[in-house]
Amino acid sequence: MKRHGLVIALLLLLAINAFVLAGVALNRSGTPEATIMLTEREQPLAYNYRHDENTGVSLRLNWNKHNGEWDWFDNDKLTELGFDDNFLNFAEHRDRYYRALPIKTYVVLEYEGRAWEAYREDQLEEIAKLPTQVAKGKMEQDAADRRKKELEVSLRLASRLFAVDVGADAAALRNRYPETEHYLITPGQVRAVVNWVSNKDNEKSEPKLSGRIDQILTETIHVPRQHHTILEKLPSDERLYAGNHYYNNDGKKRVHYQVRLNFGQRYEPWVESIEELQDLF
Amino acid sequence: MIQKDDAQRRADQVRAFNMELSALESEGVLTLAADEWDKVESHHSTLLKSYAQQFDIDISGTDKQLSWGMRIISFLGALALSAAVFFFFYRFWGLLGTTTQVGILIAAPLLVTLSIEFAARREKTLYFASLLALVAFTCFVLNLSVLGIIFNITPTQNAFIAWGSLALILAYTYGLRLQLVAGMTCIMSYLAATVGTWSGCYWLSFGERPENFIVAGTLLAVAAVIPHRRYPAFPGLYRSYGLLAIFISILILANWGQISYLPWSSNFIEGGYQIAGFVLAGAMIALGIIRRWPGTTNLASTFFVLYLYTKLFDWWWGWLPKYLFFLLLGLIAIGLLLVLKRIRGLARGGVE
Numbered sequence: 001m002k003r004h005g006l007v008i009a010l011l012l013l014l015a016i017n018a019f020v021l022a023g024v025a026l027n028r029s030g031t032p033e034a035t036i037m038l039t040e041r042e043q044p045l046a047y048n049y050r051h052d053e054n055t056g057v058s059l060r061l062n063w064n065k066h067n068g069e070w071d072w073f074d075n076d077k078l079t080e081l082g083f084d085d086n087f088l089n090f091a092e093h094r095d096r097y098y099r100a101l102p103i104k105t106y107v108v109l110e111y112e113g114r115a116w117e118a119y120r121e122d123q124l125e126e127i128a129k130l131p132t133q134v135a136k137g138k139m140e141q142d143a144a145d146r147r148k149k150e151l152e153v154s155l156r157l158a159s160r161l162f163a164v165d166v167g168a169d170a171a172a173l174r175n176r177y178p179e180t181e182h183y184l185i186t187p188g189q190v191r192a193v194v195n196w197v198s199n200k201d202n203e204k205s206e207p208k209l210s211g212r213i214d215q216i217l218t219e220t221i222h223v224p225r226q227h228h229t230i231l232e233k234l235p236s237d238e239r240l241y242a243g244n245h246y247y248n249n250d251g252k253k254r255v256h257y258q259v260r261l262n263f264g265q266r267y268e269p270w271v272e273s274i275e276e277l278q279d280l281f
Numbered sequence: 282m283i284q285k286d287d288a289q290r291r292a293d294q295v296r297a298f299n300m301e302l303s304a305l306e307s308e309g310v311l312t313l314a315a316d317e318w319d320k321v322e323s324h325h326s327t328l329l330k331s332y333a334q335q336f337d338i339d340i341s342g343t344d345k346q347l348s349w350g351m352r353i354i355s356f357l358g359a360l361a362l363s364a365a366v367f368f369f370f371y372r373f374w375g376l377l378g379t380t381t382q383v384g385i386l387i388a389a390p391l392l393v394t395l396s397i398e399f400a401a402r403r404e405k406t407l408y409f410a411s412l413l414a415l416v417a418f419t420c421f422v423l424n425l426s427v428l429g430i431i432f433n434i435t436p437t438q439n440a441f442i443a444w445g446s447l448a449l450i451l452a453y454t455y456g457l458r459l460q461l462v463a464g465m466t467c468i469m470s471y472l473a474a475t476v477g478t479w480s481g482c483y484w485l486s487f488g489e490r491p492e493n494f495i496v497a498g499t500l501l502a503v504a505a506v507i508p509h510r511r512y513p514a515f516p517g518l519y520r521s522y523g524l525l526a527i528f529i530s531i532l533i534l535a536n537w538g539q540i541s542y543l544p545w546s547s548n549f550i551e552g553g554y555q556i557a558g559f560v561l562a563g564a565m566i567a568l569g570i571i572r573r574w575p576g577t578t579n580l581a582s583t584f585f586v587l588y589l590y591t592k593l594f595d596w597w598w599g600w601l602p603k604y605l606f607f608l609l610l611g612l613i614a615i616g617l618l619l620v621l622k623r624i625r626g627l628a629r630g631g632v633e
Contacts, residue, residue, distance in 0.1 A: 268434055
């Protein structure tokens, strides 16, 4: 029995590893589902880079959450994903509204598209309004100068990757967004959230159902050893960080590299190449 | 065919028999004739020598104490070695190419698993085999986790079934209880995550619904009915671990109803689970006594008291003076002791 058990254990180890590597090969087989060039703005180094106890290097898929709300992720979209909005009928059970479970779906990330243009216009509009606000006494001049600097840095360094859609069928999403150089389709976790919105007419709050993207499931992307060279040279005070739109900087922050990222048949990414950028901004 | 546990039980019986016989002799109740005493002693001596040679069991009280110490050291050593494997790999993997990384990740659990057999053949108590089995399990966890990182694989709950399968194979091959616990932990995680996906949620959120663990725990506890002639201690572990998962889940739901699957008010759910907790704990205490499962009785008693104390906390903590609250808890404990003592007396037929 002992010899049989040992053999079964060894075969199990080999079989599981073969299965996993076969899945990797399948993902990377044929033409990539999408290939996209992203810069350090969208692919900064992940936290704990070169931490003493971990020499592994990863990049973070830094997508712009802006204010964390998406108008397109409404009740109809949630119903399309399979969320049951009947729990809104439990009018007495407010505490349960916030416990709706997340589901796995596919998220469409748009690169340098309409969402980025809209974001850019919002920032520029706010910059344009600052002198008026100072003139009307609604803002101090130095506060306006700081705010202008924040917005200009955001335009220069913020991620241009925005979530624009979700769906359960990745192939259907790709049919809707066929440009593989500008639209990524990647697995994500989403959940329904309820916000209580006051109704000005009768001053009574009403529940408003909307969706929220909790996380992209392959947000952290491993960098193979052969691509470490450029990343090893990065000065730490010039690096960009994920999720940070404004850097209280002295102008040192800049974009150092661009990454060719492939997405495979299972919508799992890998780094194809990393190229250095010289003084892009 | 006699197993190690049977041999150990027989050795303990022999030791107890010798001690009782000495006590009877000193009390003048019974004295064996010299030739009878020689026969018995000779038989026991031969028996214990063969058991010691075959199974390396504990023959004396000193042996037992040392064995416990060795088990603890084996466990701590296994934890330390497992941590060393993890940190060693993470320290150096970034300096290696992908092919080398994958090669090391696959080779490590294979080699350590082979070393378990080597250790088991050289040392019958299996302390070293148990240590190496935990290291092999750790290497396999590292194997799949890091492959997932290297190739950016979307996480799934299937890794749990792979890890659990290895742990169970090693547990049943060498009779290792620690591996059985590791295997049950992984299988329970897999079952709970899979049950969670039936409601449509993403598997990573399985911890947000304790009922997932009630289902998984029930399946494990039911697995205890499968006969285990070779490892008679295993059913008790299945039963206790499964019940532990159920009791903990009920404790959570009895105080936090809004994370239940049930579509009712939180108060109603909490009340229902509180009643279910008391009923289940009481039933398991009774079953443990009837079937002579001390682990089950002790576990169920512990949770019965926990449920009772949390209920008393809900009722009294907010308005009773604290000294009075704890005094009442103490008096209730004394009352329970008296009740249990009476039940024990009745079970003995009135002898106290």
